[in-house]
Amino acid sequence: MKKLLCIVFAASFLFSSQIPATAATKTLKGEKAVTISFADVVTLKKSGCQNVPFKYTVGKMPTIAFASLAILDDSDAVLGSTVFYKTPSFSSDGKVWKKTGTFNLKVCRSDWSEDIGDGEFQDYLGVNKGSYQIYLLVCPSIEEYATITFK
Numbered sequence: 001m002k003k004l005l006c007i008v009f010a011a012s013f014l015f016s017s018q019i020p021a022t023a024a025t026k027t028l029k030g031e032k033a034v035t036i037s038f039a040d041v042v043t044l045k046k047s048g049c050q051n052v053p054f055k056y057t058v059g060k061m062p063t064i065a066f067a068s069l070a071i072l073d074d075s076d077a078v079l080g081s082t083v084f085y086k087t088p089s090f091s092s093d094g095k096v097w098k099k100t101g102t103f104n105l106k107v108c109r110s111d112w113s114e115d116i117g118d119g120e121f122q123d124y125l126g127v128n129k130g131s132y133q134i135y136l137l138v139c140p141s142i143e144e145y146a147t148i149t150f151k
Contacts, residue, residue: 030136055100065086
């Protein structure tokens with residue numbers, strides 16, 4: 001009987017150790033306005049840029065508002081940012097934005113710039129291994145923070 005238990009235990013250990021581990025998911029809530037979900041740990045590419053995926057759900061937003069997300073370092077320098085939702089009253093083109101969905105936030109290993117139109121550029125720092133702040137802003141008045149780790 002003991003041999004059978006040892007064999008079953010050993011077999012279950014072998015099979016369970018071959019199942020890939022999934023990254024933990026974090027949730028960040030901006031009061032009742034927005035909920036964001038994202039991977040707690042992201043593996044960085046050795047070079048270049050990559051997209052970090054986020055899921056969102058919009059709840060009760062202020063009438064004239066937008067929601068944005070940024071990754072910040074310890075000095076609050078931006079590594080990547082995006083506006084992922086605008087209320088119809090805030091959207092100048094009248095576009096209706098989806099209340100649930102996904103978006104990607106671009107990060108790069110080296111410093112980079114993004115053309116934001118009219119000859120203007122937004123500069124971003126490169127990302128290295130370590131922990132960074134996730135900054136959620138629901139304009140005009142909601143700010144929330146979480147952390148994300150790059151390995």
